[in-house]
Amino acid sequence: MKYGLHPVFPIARRKATVVSITRRLKEFFSGKNRATDDGDPREVLDSSYERQLDMLTKVRRGVADVTTSRRRLELQLTKLQQSADHLQEQAVEAVESGRDDLAREALTRRAAVADQIEDITLQRDALAVEEARLTTAADRLQAKVEAFRARKESVKANYTAAEAQTKIGEAVTGMSDEMGNIGQAIQRAEDKTVEMQAKAGAIDELIASGVLxxxxxxxxxxxxxxxxxxxxxxxxxxxxxxxxxxxxxxxxxxxxxxxxxxxxxxxxx
Structure with a gap:
């Protein structure tokens, strides 16, 4: 802290936040978060999509954090600039009043404020660059997530159709087996009927001939x-x-x- 002015947030801390977001983006794009579950493919796809949405939310939140930090620095710059202008006015008034000592003190404080303004300006510009980079990455990530969602729905529809066709095929196969058994039963019934009819005819002949x-x-x-x-x-x-x-x-x-x-x-x- 210099001359009782507002503290400047350490650059290292903000860089650590940016690096964390960048690392998560790299992990996402490298496929480390892909699902390896061997369950229902539709559930696996939905789960993967939910994780991608969660990652996108975190990236957007990270971008928002960087944006908030940049705007906070801009507000601090505005206050520092106002302080520098006020010190400049004090120095001018002191010179006009013949108080060179007060003018020197005001100018010294103004020089310190100018150093802070320069430092914070550099930090703000760095955050602005990182904000733009993360915003671009977030937009690309969102495009990938939307493309994945469209492909996911297509794959799920095809899988559901194939599953239905498989079930129908299994049902038809089972029906064919059942019809085969029924056909055999019908054939046995027909053979039995012919046999009984032949036996009845023989009995009629025996009765007609008087044997019976x-x-x-x-x-x-x-x-x-x-x-x-x-x-x-x-x-x-x-x-x-x-x-x-x-x-x-x-x-x-x-x-x-x-x-x-x-x-x-x-x-x-």
Missing amino acids: DDVTAPAGRSGMGALDRTRHSVSVDAELAALKAGRTTPAIADTPERREVTGGTSEPS
């Missing part, structure tokens, strides 16, 4: 198939004997065998 009795026939008809076969056999034997004897085959209704089988007598016509 029809349990659905009316009472009294049981055993008629065997009786009919016996009757046919006797008739054929009689006709064969008549042929061998050179006789005319008698009418079926008049053969003794038929009358014997049926248990009745034929009346002469």
Whole structure:
């Protein structure tokens, strides 16, 4: 502190702040903050985007801090300049009053203020340069973040579409397997139906030929198939004997065998 004036913020402290912001920018651009999670890519992208927004916020805050420091120095310069002007006026008045000693003291204090003005001006100019550089870097970073956001949304949309297609494919595959099983079941049912139909047809043939009795026939008809076969056999034997004897085959209704089988007598016509 010189002559009771406001203290000047150390340049080293402000440079340390600027270096910290610059280092974080370099780390961001070098990709040290990229996500390496192997989870859902959409969540990884969103997480990375949030970190980039956080980094952008910190950079903007750093730029604001530098801007605030520069403006504080400008205010201090204004006050110092006013103090220097006031001391100059005091020196002039002292000379006019013949008080060279007071004039010398005022000019000495004014020279010290001028040194401070020069020092703070250099600091302000350095901060202005750094502010411009950080502002440019922040603008570039924001452009990168916005580009990443657009690409992120595109990748997420494509991933979601691919995921839906995969699920549909899996569903279709499962349905194909299920339809294959159903087809096999239908084929077995059809084969079983054909088998049962063939068996039913064979049973009908056996019933029609008399090998099996029809349990659905009316009472009294049981055993008629065997009786009919016996009757046919006797008739054929009689006709064969008549042929061998050179006789005319008698009418079926008049053969003794038929009358014997049926248990009745034929009346002469």
